Amino acid sequence: MTKELHFSNEVYGLGAGIFFLGYWFLEIPGAVIVERWSARKWISRIMVSWGLAAAFTGLIHTRGEFYLARFLLGLAEAGFFPGVVVYLTHFTSPRSS
Numbered sequence: 001m002t003k004e005l006h007f008s009n010e011v012y013g014l015g016a017g018i019f020f021l022g023y024w025f026l027e028i029p030g031a032v033i034v035e036r037w038s039a040r041k042w043i044s045r046i047m048v049s050w051g052l053a054a055a056f057t058g059l060i061h062t063r064g065e066f067y068l069a070r071f072l073l074g075l076a077e078a079g080f081f082p083g084v085v086v087y088l089t090h091f092t093s094p095r096s097s
Contacts, residue, residue, distance in 0.1 A: 011063050015070040022074025030079020031086065039087035042079060049076040 002012050034042040053073040060066045 019070040019074040022071040023078045026078035031082035034083040034086045043083045046080045
């Protein structure tokens with residue numbers, strides 16, 4: 001991708017950082033939402049938006065589009081790990097003393 005779009009290592013590195021900025025914005029709110037709403041619905045929403053954001057990455061032509069795609073990908077992926085952890089905790093019961 002860097003060769004075809006003529007991106008420097010700096011552009012690619014900034015795009016990687018922008019991904020984590022988007023991830024940072026929604027990781028904690030995503031964990032709260034998955035606990036209050038529905039883990040299955042939230043994980044389904046994540047998977048659909050994650051797929052759309054990843055597909056959008058294939059359509060980019062400029063640095064700005066690359067940065068936007070990486071930010072959206074971070075937003076889309078943010079609540080996946082906390083959501084799966086919460087979902088798996090619903091399969092176990094707390095130990096009684």
